[in-house]
Amino acid sequence: MELKYxxxxxxxxxxxxxxxxxxxxxxKKEIQDYTYRQ
Incomplete structure (x- = not known):
């Protein structure tokens, strides 16, 4: 019982x-895309 829990x-x-x-x-990917667009 304990093991299952x-x-x-x-x-x-x-x-x-x-x-x-x-x-x-x-x-992280979104931040990289955002900085790349800037």
């Missing part, structure tokens, strides 16, 4: 990290 928490944190990473990369 731990696994679920780990998966949730991995998903959160992945989403954060994707947002970071996409925002």
């Amino acid at each position: 731990c696994n679920r928490e780990a998966k949730a944190s991995v998903v959160t990290f992945t989403i954060y990473f994707i947002i970071l990369i996409s925002s």
Whole structure:
């Protein structure tokens, strides 16, 4: 039971990290495009 809960928490944190990473990369790309246009 505890292991299952731990696994679920780990998966949730991995998903959160992945989403954060994707947002970071996409925002970085947008900033680069913006500075390139300037």
